[in-house]
Amino acid sequence: MPPVPTRPGEKILEQVRRAREHQLTPGAEPAAEQYLTVRLQGEWFALRADYLVEILPLRRITRVPSVPELIVGVINFRGEVLSVIDLKRFLALPQGEPAADAAIIVVEHDEIRTGLLVDGVGDLAPLSLRDLADESLGAGKARCGCFEGVGRLGDGLVSAINVGRLLQSEGMDAPTG
Amino acid sequence: MEHGTAQTSLAVLTFGVGPFLLGTEASQVARLVRPTFRGRDRIPVVDLRRRCGLEPPFGAAAARGHLLVVPGAAGEMAYLVDQVGEIITVNLARQMWPLPPLIERQKRWPQLWGVCEWRDELVLLVDLAWEEAQGVRIQESEESVGVESRPVDPRHLIPEP
Numbered sequence: 001m002p003p004v005p006t007r008p009g010e011k012i013l014e015q016v017r018r019a020r021e022h023q024l025t026p027g028a029e030p031a032a033e034q035y036l037t038v039r040l041q042g043e044w045f046a047l048r049a050d051y052l053v054e055i056l057p058l059r060r061i062t063r064v065p066s067v068p069e070l071i072v073g074v075i076n077f078r079g080e081v082l083s084v085i086d087l088k089r090f091l092a093l094p095q096g097e098p099a100a101d102a103a104i105i106v107v108e109h110d111e112i113r114t115g116l117l118v119d120g121v122g123d124l125a126p127l128s129l130r131d132l133a134d135e136s137l138g139a140g141k142a143r144c145g146c147f148e149g150v151g152r153l154g155d156g157l158v159s160a161i162n163v164g165r166l167l168q169s170e171g172m173d174a175p176t177g
Numbered sequence: 178m179e180h181g182t183a184q185t186s187l188a189v190l191t192f193g194v195g196p197f198l199l200g201t202e203a204s205q206v207a208r209l210v211r212p213t214f215r216g217r218d219r220i221p222v223v224d225l226r227r228r229c230g231l232e233p234p235f236g237a238a239a240a241r242g243h244l245l246v247v248p249g250a251a252g253e254m255a256y257l258v259d260q261v262g263e264i265i266t267v268n269l270a271r272q273m274w275p276l277p278p279l280i281e282r283q284k285r286w287p288q289l290w291g292v293c294e295w296r297d298e299l300v301l302l303v304d305l306a307w308e309e310a311q312g313v314r315i316q317e318s319e320e321s322v323g324v325e326s327r328p329v330d331p332r333h334l335i336p337e338p
Contacts, residue, residue, distance in 0.1 A: 060297075062198070062292075062298070062299040062301070063196055063197060064197075064280055064284075064289075064301055065194070065195075065197045065199075065228070065229035065230060065231075065286060065289070065301070066228065066229060066230055066284050066285040066286035066289065067280055067283045067284055067285070068283055071279065071280060071283060074277060074280065074292060074299055074301075075299075076294060076299060079271070080274070081274040081276075081277055081292045081299065082277055083277040083278075083279040083280050085279075112277075112278050112279075114277070114279060167279070
């Protein structure tokens with residue numbers, strides 16, 4: 001019987017580790033690009049697994065005064081203080097009711113770790129992206145520069161968010177208002 | 178702190194402004210006083226609710242706040258806060274951090290500079306002496322208030338063990 005995961009996201013992170021090991025193995029065929037699917041206001045989006053550090057269950061987030069609303073606050077992650085961004089606010093999605101399975105996805109870009117608040121976490125899935133067409137975007141058209149493509153997942157499509165572009169986008173790189 | 182040794186901890190005076198838990202280096206605060214409409218001694222005041230982007234308190238609510246009085250070269254300046262907490266001793270190596278880069282870039286309140294941990298809480302740190310040191314003039318809407326004549330010396334607050 002396989003061991004029961006003791007932490008949220010443990011199973012997915014194990015898949016990430018294996019995929020990375022596979023890519024590092026000499027002679028191994030390149031693995032398909034892996035994406036983590038996340039739910040925002042009932043809609044599924046995807047984040048490339050390369051950026052993924054950890055998936056945390058929702059925990060207390062300390063609010064910070066005088067910052068844009070999309071920055072929810074800060075958390076202590078293993079002795080490091082991280083900013084947490086509300087991905088729904090970033091994509092201009094309605095806030096709705098707090099989700100019972102909300103989570104914080106810790107991502108790393110340019111050696112900086114940041115938390116992304118999402119309504120729920122799906123699974124790790126290989127996605128082949130096709131060029132993003134504006135009409136494919138269900139939400140967040142104002143932020144479409146942060147999307148890297150659309151992939152097929154089951155019967156539907158998911159928009160893949162480029163974490164690097166997100167963290168360098170307008171409103172993240174310079175003070176606003 | 179002894180001469181010739183690195184400082185390993187910092188005394189932080191904690192205080193609350195709306196939903197925010199904030200702290201400042203305790204040595205920056207000379208005294209704590211209550212605002213009053215009758216006080217004869219008047220000092221310029223900065224309402225930290227405004228700094229935090231909150232509505233300022235009115236009437237009786239304002240009178241329930243506390244003033245953190247910070248000395249400066251040009252005289253004293255007072256910061257109006259909702260509640261005053263305790264003085265905590267924070268280990269510099271293990272319990273204090275600079276602001277995360279994103280917040281450092283995005284903050285609209287220059288006095289915000291770091292984060293410290295206390296029990297299970299994170300406390301946002303502000304430099305109350307910065308404004309006076311920068312020669313920032315107080316806005317007209319934040320002019321001055323009267324203060325009670327009997328101050329509380331924050332050093333008399335008992336630090337946590």
